[in-house]
Amino acid sequence: MKRSRSTKPTKAVKRCDLLSSPANAGKACIVHEIVDRHRRAAPLVACEQWRLFFETGEFDPTADSRIVKMPAGPARDRRTTEITVIKRTVGSAARAQMLRRQVVGQLRSWMSNCVNEFRDIVETSNLDERTRHMLHAVNVRQAWHMLGDVTFGTAKEVVPNEIRRLARRVLKAVMAQHRKPSWTCLSVQLDQREVRLSPTRNATQNGSVTHWLEIVAAGVGKACVPLIGTPPFLVRKGPRANTVQISRSREGRLSFGVVTDVTDACAASRAAYRPKMETLALDFGLTRMFATDLGDLIGRKFLKRLISIDATIQGIARHAQRAGTKLRDCSRYRKHVARMRGFVSTEVNRVFNRIVETHAPSHLLLERLDFSNPALSRRMNRLVQNCGRSSLAAKLVDLVEKFGIASEEVDPAYTSQRCSSCGHVHPSNRNGDHFQCRRCGLTLHADVNAARNIRQRRSLPALDEALLRPGSNVRPLRGRRRTLEVLRQDFERRHPEEHRLRRWSGCRSRGCGPAAYSLHEPLRFAWDEVRRAA
Numbered sequence: 001m002k003r004s005r006s007t008k009p010t011k012a013v014k015r016c017d018l019l020s021s022p023a024n025a026g027k028a029c030i031v032h033e034i035v036d037r038h039r040r041a042a043p044l045v046a047c048e049q050w051r052l053f054f055e056t057g058e059f060d061p062t063a064d065s066r067i068v069k070m071p072a073g074p075a076r077d078r079r080t081t082e083i084t085v086i087k088r089t090v091g092s093a094a095r096a097q098m099l100r101r102q103v104v105g106q107l108r109s110w111m112s113n114c115v116n117e118f119r120d121i122v123e124t125s126n127l128d129e130r131t132r133h134m135l136h137a138v139n140v141r142q143a144w145h146m147l148g149d150v151t152f153g154t155a156k157e158v159v160p161n162e163i164r165r166l167a168r169r170v171l172k173a174v175m176a177q178h179r180k181p182s183w184t185c186l187s188v189q190l191d192q193r194e195v196r197l198s199p200t201r202n203a204t205q206n207g208s209v210t211h212w213l214e215i216v217a218a219g220v221g222k223a224c225v226p227l228i229g230t231p232p233f234l235v236r237k238g239p240r241a242n243t244v245q246i247s248r249s250r251e252g253r254l255s256f257g258v259v260t261d262v263t264d265a266c267a268a269s270r271a272a273y274r275p276k277m278e279t280l281a282l283d284f285g286l287t288r289m290f291a292t293d294l295g296d297l298i299g300r301k302f303l304k305r306l307i308s309i310d311a312t313i314q315g316i317a318r319h320a321q322r323a324g325t326k327l328r329d330c331s332r333y334r335k336h337v338a339r340m341r342g343f344v345s346t347e348v349n350r351v352f353n354r355i356v357e358t359h360a361p362s363h364l365l366l367e368r369l370d371f372s373n374p375a376l377s378r379r380m381n382r383l384v385q386n387c388g389r390s391s392l393a394a395k396l397v398d399l400v401e402k403f404g405i406a407s408e409e410v411d412p413a414y415t416s417q418r419c420s421s422c423g424h425v426h427p428s429n430r431n432g433d434h435f436q437c438r439r440c441g442l443t444l445h446a447d448v449n450a451a452r453n454i455r456q457r458r459s460l461p462a463l464d465e466a467l468l469r470p471g472s473n474v475r476p477l478r479g480r481r482r483t484l485e486v487l488r489q490d491f492e493r494r495h496p497e498e499h500r501l502r503r504w505s506g507c508r509s510r511g512c513g514p515a516a517y518s519l520h521e522p523l524r525f526a527w528d529e530v531r532r533a534a
């Protein structure tokens with residue numbers, strides 16, 4: 001039921017700042033050439049890595065150094081040619097090495113998504129327990145194409161070949177469903193072999209330039225690129241990394257990512273943080289971004305602003321469609337989407353900063369966040385969903401690193417329908433923003449009630465299977481039905497006198513079925529009477 005997001009800060013904490021550069025055309029030309037070569041070589045490296053993956057079962061970032069161990073023969077000759085072509089395309093051995101590491105990183109992260117999907121497919125399949133166990137063992141080691149034996153269980157049994165074949169077929173189906181990583185927007189990482197970052201001494205171009213980046217790129221040329229430090233970058237305390245990441249937008253704008261190691265600064269701020277309360281539960285919604293269980297509603301204008309951005313973006317999209325241009329080639333569209341992303345991430349940051357400032361919790365409880373809303377268009381829903389989740393995940397990591405505030409995700413099922421006072425669940429307890437319990441009459445803002453439910457969800461007792469009604473335990477309960485059963489049992493423990501009302505008697509309200517527990521019908525009549533009397 002509970003899933004901990006992250007409880008401990010990672011060892012090294014790093015922050016990357018994107019700096020712009022007023023470089024002249026000559027210098028910019030050299031940087032563009034480096035980026036172009038990198039992007040030309042990336043598909044070659046990816047091709048090499050995919051081949052290694054299907055031949056040996058894994059990606060290999062050190063593929064170029066392994067070649068000396070290979071026996072002489074056509075295979076080694078083919079590998080040598082492959083490596084030479086990559087090196088020649090990219091311009092130097094150092095950059096080819098960096099590129100290989102970068103490509104392998106992206107491929108591994110793409111594969112890890114496939115691992116998750118593979119797991120879900122196997123878990124929901126009707127295969128027998130033992131086959132599923134073996135498939136999971138292959139999947140978790142990512143050993144679909146690996147050459148040696150794969151063992152499973154405590155007895156270390158070997159997974160037979162037909163199961164390995166089945167695993168490869170499942171993987172193939174999973175991989176076919178997703179687009180492989182694209183390399184057209186790849187950024188370039190250069191390490192200390194080719195770049196050096198230093199603060200400016202005298203040539204500051206009227207004070208705007210704060211750093212100089214010396215690039216000595218073998219096979220391309222040398223350039224000393226001026227960088228403009230942003231205020232957050234300049235105040236960041238800690239050693240700067242020797243690696244610089246160069247990215248280029250579709251418009252051809254260059255930006256330079258400089259990484260600062262802020263481990264010590266974060267340790268100091270964690271030590272200085274004094275929590276005022278133990279746990280704060282948050283209910284998330286687009287209308288009001290967060291409601292806390294203490295009753296505050298934060299980020300009230302979020303949806304309104306998104307709707308107005310949505311109208312603009314939809315207008316641009318319609319216009320582009322009439323003119324027959326592709327959206328991704330439309331610079332106005334990209335500009336507005338970038339602005340929207342900026343807005344969402346700023347808003348997420350602002351709201352969390354405010355929560356930390358006012359309540360200073362040591363622990364956050366959240367539900368799994370859904371950034372979709374029927375008031376937004378399908379396109380906008382997709383855009384907001386993507387950028388909302390990533391900025392939220394980044395902010396939660398930041399909170400752990402900076403203040404040691406851990407966060408935990410709880411199951412959100414029925415948090416909006418359950419009364420946080422008596423525990424009664426019914427779909428019509430909630431009406432828009434208004435929550436009124438049909439049983440005890442508790443009246444609250446619906447989001448605040450949900451936040452209180454989220455807090456209580458942590459301390460709910462586990463499901464007692466023995467208490468299930470006969471006939472309903474034929475299949476083990478999963479998902480929302482399981483949660484509902486837990487809530488029902490909890491309710492009955494707290495209100496044993498209402499047992500007699502339990503039989504389901506054909507309540508026809510929305511969302512209520514035989515699986516839902518059945519305090520509804522008699523209460524509905526009671527409620528109707530109350531309404532008639534009012």
Ligand SMILES: [Zn+2]
Nearest residue numbers: 419422437440
């Ligand atoms: Zn109630």
